[in-house]
Amino acid sequence: MWPILLFGLLLASVAGWIYTAQRQARRIRTLERSKEEIQVEETLVFDFLHGLGEAFSETIRPNDLHRLIVEGATRILDAHGGALYMADRTGAKLVPAFISKGCPPLVEVPADILQQAAATPIALESYLRLHSVPLGEGTIGRVWQAGQSVCLNELSEVPELAKLRDTSFGTASMMVSTLLYGKQNMGLLALANGPMGVPFSQSDFVVFKSIAEQSAFALYNAIIYSEANEKKRLDHELEIARDIQRILLPAEAPAVNGFEISGINVPARQVSGDYFDYIKVDDQRLGVAIADVSGKGVPASLIMAICRSVLRSQAAQNPSPANVLQKVNRQLYPDIKEDMFISMAYLILDHAHNGVILSRAGHDAPLLYKSSSQTVTPLKPPGMVLGIDSGNVFDRLTSDVAVPLERDDCLVLYTDGVTEAIDPEGDEFGVERMIQSVRASAMAGAPAIVTRLIDDLRNFVGSQPQNDDITLIAIRKT
Numbered sequence: 001m002w003p004i005l006l007f008g009l010l011l012a013s014v015a016g017w018i019y020t021a022q023r024q025a026r027r028i029r030t031l032e033r034s035k036e037e038i039q040v041e042e043t044l045v046f047d048f049l050h051g052l053g054e055a056f057s058e059t060i061r062p063n064d065l066h067r068l069i070v071e072g073a074t075r076i077l078d079a080h081g082g083a084l085y086m087a088d089r090t091g092a093k094l095v096p097a098f099i100s101k102g103c104p105p106l107v108e109v110p111a112d113i114l115q116q117a118a119a120t121p122i123a124l125e126s127y128l129r130l131h132s133v134p135l136g137e138g139t140i141g142r143v144w145q146a147g148q149s150v151c152l153n154e155l156s157e158v159p160e161l162a163k164l165r166d167t168s169f170g171t172a173s174m175m176v177s178t179l180l181y182g183k184q185n186m187g188l189l190a191l192a193n194g195p196m197g198v199p200f201s202q203s204d205f206v207v208f209k210s211i212a213e214q215s216a217f218a219l220y221n222a223i224i225y226s227e228a229n230e231k232k233r234l235d236h237e238l239e240i241a242r243d244i245q246r247i248l249l250p251a252e253a254p255a256v257n258g259f260e261i262s263g264i265n266v267p268a269r270q271v272s273g274d275y276f277d278y279i280k281v282d283d284q285r286l287g288v289a290i291a292d293v294s295g296k297g298v299p300a301s302l303i304m305a306i307c308r309s310v311l312r313s314q315a316a317q318n319p320s321p322a323n324v325l326q327k328v329n330r331q332l333y334p335d336i337k338e339d340m341f342i343s344m345a346y347l348i349l350d351h352a353h354n355g356v357i358l359s360r361a362g363h364d365a366p367l368l369y370k371s372s373s374q375t376v377t378p379l380k381p382p383g384m385v386l387g388i389d390s391g392n393v394f395d396r397l398t399s400d401v402a403v404p405l406e407r408d409d410c411l412v413l414y415t416d417g418v419t420e421a422i423d424p425e426g427d428e429f430g431v432e433r434m435i436q437s438v439r440a441s442a443m444a445g446a447p448a449i450v451t452r453l454i455d456d457l458r459n460f461v462g463s464q465p466q467n468d469d470i471t472l473i474a475i476r477k478t
Contacts, residue, residue: 273300
């Protein structure tokens with residue numbers, strides 16, 4: 001009896017051991033499969049993060065980055081499809097940036113599009129890739145507006161997708177996350193599964209939110225890189241524009257019998273809205289022009305170039321500065337915007353008559369230095385700026401004024417970048433300081449006047465940045 005009992009206990013122990021061993025083996029295989037799945041997921045996540053990292057280390061096209069984000073997220077979470085929407089410039093609606101092929105619809109689809117899609121599936125894809133979403137419209141519009149992340153496995157409360165629920169195009173579950181970086185809401189990332197897909201789990205949602213956070217960081221950096229590259233390109237183009245403008249402005253003053261001339265232009269930016277020029281009128285006379293276009297930068301420089309061309313076309317063989325300005329005004333008026341204008345002073349040097357004929361179109365009053373009395377006087381002939389009147393008023397106000405010059409007398413033309421330069425206390429350089437500089441340097445000649453004025457101006461403003469273009473022309477009767 002005892003041997004049989006012992007034998008039975010032994011068999012039971014062996015059977016229990018075998019059962020336990022098999023159960024442990026199954027658990028080990030299950031754990032190994034889970035480990036493999038985790039390793040695959042880790043590899044996919046690593047590849048995704050590596051791809052995003054390349055966006056930081058090199059210039060990547062926006063379309064490629066958008067595709068990388070959507071396809072990477074879809075692959076990691078084994079979703080049927082995904083979509084990336086980016087905010088437009090107004091921030092009022094989402095624009096499709098990338099929608100993967102076969103992605104279930106995330107927005108309401110019109111009935112006629114569904115009918116077309118039944119025969120031609122590409123009709124649905126085309127509609128989704130062209131359809132923008134206003135702020136607050138539908139589920140993705142509301143999620144974007146609220147700046148949230150949601151996981152929806154029950155879409156009975158999503159009315160815009162209700163009509164698709166029983167079709168092959170239906171969306172059974174989806175995850176949506178706003179792409180936030182700092183305070184910037186750049187857009188929205190979404191993944192979706194169709195009717196045959198497995199609902200997203202809570203762990204899927206955790207991974208998805210992490211992907212959205214990394215994607216937002218990548219997109220923000222891509223925007224920064226893009227803006228930096230755009231700035232670099234614009235800076236390069238402005239450098240080219242500045243070089244072209246240097247060609248348009250005279251490199252040095254011409255030699256003129258009876259006169260010594262010196263001029264300089266110092267732009268506040270890469271390009272200048274100031275203009276000065278020396279124009280041969282005929283064999284005996286030389287025209288000298290100085291002008292200031294309202295505004296700064298590229299728009300002002302373009303108007304300046306147009307003004308130069310028109311002035312040069314009208315100045316040849318015309319001994320009347322006023323008549324030249326009248327013709328220039330009539331030609332420029334139709335093409336200048338309402339909020340722009342040009343101030344100009346134009347004079348003709350005439351050695352044969354020992355003097356100057358001056359006309360002023362609303363420009364700062366030139367300074368006349370008389371050597372005999374060592375006095376400096378502003379010259380203020382009447383006139384209005386170019387470009388604000390078709391000619392009826394302009395022609396009446398603009399006239400020629402003769403300015404007789406004796407030996408060592410000087411004329412100084414300038415733009416308001418000189419007189420309106422500001423020191424650290426907010427005081428302007430002003431006309432009086434200009435007069436003092438001219439009086440102190442006039443006997444040394446035209447180049448000395450320009451050099452002294454520039455030096456005094458720089459000493460005055462100190463570390464203050466230059467806020468306007470500066471142009472100076474000094475003319476001395478020899």
